[in-house]
Amino acid sequence: MDGLDDIVEDFLVESHENLDQLDRDLVALEQEPNSRERLSSIFRTIHTIKGTSGFLAFGKLEQVAHVGENMLSRLRDGALQLTPHRTDALLTMVDTVRELLGSIETTGGEGSVDVSRAVELISASMEDGPAAEAPAADPVAAEAVVEAAAEVVEEELAALEVAADQLAAVAAPAAAAPPAVVPVPAAAPVPAPAPVAAVKPLGGEDEPAPRRAVADSTIRVDVDLLDALMQLVGELVLTRNQIVQYVSRQADTDLVRAGQRLNLIASELQEGVMKTRMQPIDHIWSKLPRVVRDLGQQCGKSVRLAMEGNETELDKTLLEAVKDPLTHLVRNSVDHGIEKPDARRAAGKAAEGVLTLRARHESGQVVVEVVDDGAGIDPAKIGESAVRKGLVTADALSRMATSDILQLIFAPGFSTAAAVTNVSGRGVGMDVVKTNIEAIGGTIEIESEPGRGTCTRLRIPLTLAIVPALTIECAGDRYAIPQVSLQELVSLDAEKAATAVEEIGGARVYRLRGELLPLVQLTDVFGTSSERHDGHVVIAVLRSEGRRFGLVVDRVINTEEIVVKAVGAQLKAIGLYSGATVLGDGTVALILDVQALARRALRAETVERAEQRTAASAAAATATVGTERTRMLLAAIGGGRRVAIPLDTVTRLEQIKTATVERVGSREVVQYRGAILPIVRLDQHLGAASSYGYGDEPTKDTLEVIVYADRDRSVAIVVEEILDIVDDTEVQHSDIDDMGLLGSAVFGDKVTELLDVRAAILAADPGFYAFDTAAPAASDDLMAV
Structure with a gap:
C-alpha cells in the first residue's frame, strides 16, 4: 500500500470485504430469487462502491458499478426476474470490480482493465425478450464468453512460459550456461511451478516475498x-x-x-x-465541519474550519472521552469567539472567521488546540462577572495573574452571555469540559489576546491503562507521580537548602535558574510529619494548568511503568488521588492527582500569602528607619548596577512582551488586567546602561516587571533581571546616594543602591499619591530602609 492515501486504503479494505459478501449473497439469491431483503442488501453494497469510486475519481469502477446498480434496481422493483443468465452477469460484474481493485492496489490506478465486456453483458441481460433469457442466443454474451476463454488460455500459456524459463535458469549450471535460453514451445508439457519455488536460492534478496494483499492486511476485532x-x-x-x-x-x-x-x-x-x-483523531473531527456550518448559520456568522494533524493517534477510550468536550469547545468558539461579519469588517478583519483544530504528539501526550481569530477574551470582563457572581472576591482578583483570571471561565455557574439561548448562557458546560478532561488525566489551558483570538489547549495522555511514573516516599508511605506532569528533579543538600529556599509573603519558593518556583510540602498537604531530619530537600518540579511548582518529598524511589487501577469512592472523594497501582515489590501505592494537588496547595498558599501581606503592610505603616529585619528584592538594572527594593512594596513579579508596550504622549504604558499601567524603566530613571533597547529596535522580547499597587492604582517598574531575595540585617549601610536613591548597602560583597520607590513611582505616575490622605512623611518612612 505504499503511496496510497489512507482514504483509498480504507476503501479497498471495505470493498474487498463487500465483494466476498456479494459472492455469497448472489449465489444465495439464486436459490431465493424473491428475497427482497437480500436484494436490497446487494443493491446498497454496489451503490456504496459506486458512490465512493466516483468521489475518488475511479471512472471505470464507477461505470461498471453503475450499470450493475441499474440491474439490481430493476430486480428489486420487480421489473425484471432473476435468471441464471442475469446472475452470471452480476457475478461477472463482481469479478471485474475485484480486478479493478487489484489494479488500484498494485499501481494506484485502474490501469488497462477492460470493463466493456462486463458492461455489455449486464446491459444485454436487462433487455426484454428471449434474448435476455437465453444466453446461447445472445451474440454479445457469446462473443464475451469466447473472448474470456481466449484471454484465460493466453494467460495460462504466458504463465507456463515464465515457469519454464525460471526452471531452466535454476537447473542449468552456471559454467555451462548457453548464451541464450531456448524458449519452450507453448504446446510442450511443462512441470508444475511448485518445484520451482522449492529450489529458489536462499536469502531471497533479489526476489522479495510477495506483498500481502490489502484485504489480507487488516482484520476486524471486537473492542x-x-x-x-x-x-x-x-x-x-x-x-x-x-x-x-x-x-x-x-x-x-x-x-x-x-x-x-x-x-x-x-x-x-x-x-x-x-x-x-490507537485511532486517528480524525474519527471525531469528521463530524465537526457540519457542527461549525450549522451553528455558524444559526448565529449569523461565516466560519471556515481548518484542521491540522488529523492523523494524530489516540487511545480509543480517550478518544470517546474527549469527543464531547471538544465539540463543546468548538461550539463555544463559534458562538462566543468569532464575531459577526459586520463586526469583523469594522475591526479590519476578513468577514469570514477561521476556526483551526490542531493535534500533535508532544512529550508523551497528545496536544489538541482549538484556535479562533475572533474577539478574544477580556480579562476585565471575566473578573467583573466572577466578582458579581461571588466566585471570587475583588481583593483576591486584584492579586490574580491573567492566566488565573482566564481559568475562572471553568468555574461552575460562570457565564458572560447577555442572554440564555439554546447554544449558551446557562453557566454550564465549560466546568464540565474541565472536569471531563481532568478525569482522564488531562489538563486544559487558555491563551487569549483581546481583538486577536483565543487558543484553548488540551493536553491528554496517550493511554490510561499503563503509564510511566515516578515513585516517591513521604512520611513512610509510597506514592506515584505520572511522568507526563514531571519536568525535572532537584536535590539540595542541607547547606544549600538552608539558603536557597526562601519565603515571599509567607510562601516558600526556590529560585530555579532565575525563576521563582513555589514549593508545596507534601507532608503539609497530608497533615503528616516528614521522616527526613537531615535537612536534605528533594523537589519534584511539576507542571499543571500552565504553571510550574515544586513538590517537596522525602525521597525518590524509582521510575517504572505502572498499571492504573481505579480507587474507591471514599479515596476519590478526598480529591488528591487519581488511582492506585501495585508496585514491583507487591506494595500498593496511590497515584497523586497533580492537578488537584496543585489547585489545593496553591490556593491555600494564596490565602496564607494574602493574610501575611496584610499583616506586613499594617506593621510597615508604623515602621521607621532602623527597624528590625527587612526583606529586600535585589534586581539588576544594567551597566553592572543593581538596586534593592523593600519586598513589602512588591505586589507581583511579571514578564510582559516588549511588543505590548504602548505610548500615551511621551510616556510608556502597558495594558494589564483590564487597566492601563504606566511604566518606569529603572535604567533610564537612574541613568544606567540598558541591554533592552528602546523604540522600534528592542533587543529583548520580554521585560522583567515589578508591579506596585496601592488601592486602585498600579505602576510597572522595569528592571533588567530579578536576582535574589535577601535579609537587610546587620549589613553595611551608607548614606552615599544620588537622585532616585535613598542610600546604598553591601549585599553579597557587592555595593547595592537602595531605591527610592516613591520617587520611581512618581516618575511613572505623577498623580499616584495625589489623593493619598496620609502624611507624606509616612510614605517616605515606608519606602526607607
Whole structure:
C-alpha cells in the first residue's frame, strides 16, 4: 500500500470485504430469487462502491458499478426476474470490480482493465425478450464468453512460459550456461511451478516475498476482546515488574538474562497491544465541519474550519472521552469567539472567521488546540462577572495573574452571555469540559489576546491503562507521580537548602535558574510529619494548568511503568488521588492527582500569602528607619548596577512582551488586567546602561516587571533581571546616594543602591499619591530602609 492515501486504503479494505459478501449473497439469491431483503442488501453494497469510486475519481469502477446498480434496481422493483443468465452477469460484474481493485492496489490506478465486456453483458441481460433469457442466443454474451476463454488460455500459456524459463535458469549450471535460453514451445508439457519455488536460492534478496494483499492486511476485532487483552497485558506488566525486581537481587547470570529477556518481550507486547487501540483523531473531527456550518448559520456568522494533524493517534477510550468536550469547545468558539461579519469588517478583519483544530504528539501526550481569530477574551470582563457572581472576591482578583483570571471561565455557574439561548448562557458546560478532561488525566489551558483570538489547549495522555511514573516516599508511605506532569528533579543538600529556599509573603519558593518556583510540602498537604531530619530537600518540579511548582518529598524511589487501577469512592472523594497501582515489590501505592494537588496547595498558599501581606503592610505603616529585619528584592538594572527594593512594596513579579508596550504622549504604558499601567524603566530613571533597547529596535522580547499597587492604582517598574531575595540585617549601610536613591548597602560583597520607590513611582505616575490622605512623611518612612 505504499503511496496510497489512507482514504483509498480504507476503501479497498471495505470493498474487498463487500465483494466476498456479494459472492455469497448472489449465489444465495439464486436459490431465493424473491428475497427482497437480500436484494436490497446487494443493491446498497454496489451503490456504496459506486458512490465512493466516483468521489475518488475511479471512472471505470464507477461505470461498471453503475450499470450493475441499474440491474439490481430493476430486480428489486420487480421489473425484471432473476435468471441464471442475469446472475452470471452480476457475478461477472463482481469479478471485474475485484480486478479493478487489484489494479488500484498494485499501481494506484485502474490501469488497462477492460470493463466493456462486463458492461455489455449486464446491459444485454436487462433487455426484454428471449434474448435476455437465453444466453446461447445472445451474440454479445457469446462473443464475451469466447473472448474470456481466449484471454484465460493466453494467460495460462504466458504463465507456463515464465515457469519454464525460471526452471531452466535454476537447473542449468552456471559454467555451462548457453548464451541464450531456448524458449519452450507453448504446446510442450511443462512441470508444475511448485518445484520451482522449492529450489529458489536462499536469502531471497533479489526476489522479495510477495506483498500481502490489502484485504489480507487488516482484520476486524471486537473492542471487548481488545479491552480484555489490555487488562491481561496490564497484569503481565505488574508481574514483570515484580520478577525484574526479584531477579535484580540474584547472582545467577542465567536467571538475570532470562529476566532481561522477559522484560524486553513484555515491553514489546505491551506496546503492540496499545497500538491496536490507537485511532486517528480524525474519527471525531469528521463530524465537526457540519457542527461549525450549522451553528455558524444559526448565529449569523461565516466560519471556515481548518484542521491540522488529523492523523494524530489516540487511545480509543480517550478518544470517546474527549469527543464531547471538544465539540463543546468548538461550539463555544463559534458562538462566543468569532464575531459577526459586520463586526469583523469594522475591526479590519476578513468577514469570514477561521476556526483551526490542531493535534500533535508532544512529550508523551497528545496536544489538541482549538484556535479562533475572533474577539478574544477580556480579562476585565471575566473578573467583573466572577466578582458579581461571588466566585471570587475583588481583593483576591486584584492579586490574580491573567492566566488565573482566564481559568475562572471553568468555574461552575460562570457565564458572560447577555442572554440564555439554546447554544449558551446557562453557566454550564465549560466546568464540565474541565472536569471531563481532568478525569482522564488531562489538563486544559487558555491563551487569549483581546481583538486577536483565543487558543484553548488540551493536553491528554496517550493511554490510561499503563503509564510511566515516578515513585516517591513521604512520611513512610509510597506514592506515584505520572511522568507526563514531571519536568525535572532537584536535590539540595542541607547547606544549600538552608539558603536557597526562601519565603515571599509567607510562601516558600526556590529560585530555579532565575525563576521563582513555589514549593508545596507534601507532608503539609497530608497533615503528616516528614521522616527526613537531615535537612536534605528533594523537589519534584511539576507542571499543571500552565504553571510550574515544586513538590517537596522525602525521597525518590524509582521510575517504572505502572498499571492504573481505579480507587474507591471514599479515596476519590478526598480529591488528591487519581488511582492506585501495585508496585514491583507487591506494595500498593496511590497515584497523586497533580492537578488537584496543585489547585489545593496553591490556593491555600494564596490565602496564607494574602493574610501575611496584610499583616506586613499594617506593621510597615508604623515602621521607621532602623527597624528590625527587612526583606529586600535585589534586581539588576544594567551597566553592572543593581538596586534593592523593600519586598513589602512588591505586589507581583511579571514578564510582559516588549511588543505590548504602548505610548500615551511621551510616556510608556502597558495594558494589564483590564487597566492601563504606566511604566518606569529603572535604567533610564537612574541613568544606567540598558541591554533592552528602546523604540522600534528592542533587543529583548520580554521585560522583567515589578508591579506596585496601592488601592486602585498600579505602576510597572522595569528592571533588567530579578536576582535574589535577601535579609537587610546587620549589613553595611551608607548614606552615599544620588537622585532616585535613598542610600546604598553591601549585599553579597557587592555595593547595592537602595531605591527610592516613591520617587520611581512618581516618575511613572505623577498623580499616584495625589489623593493619598496620609502624611507624606509616612510614605517616605515606608519606602526607607
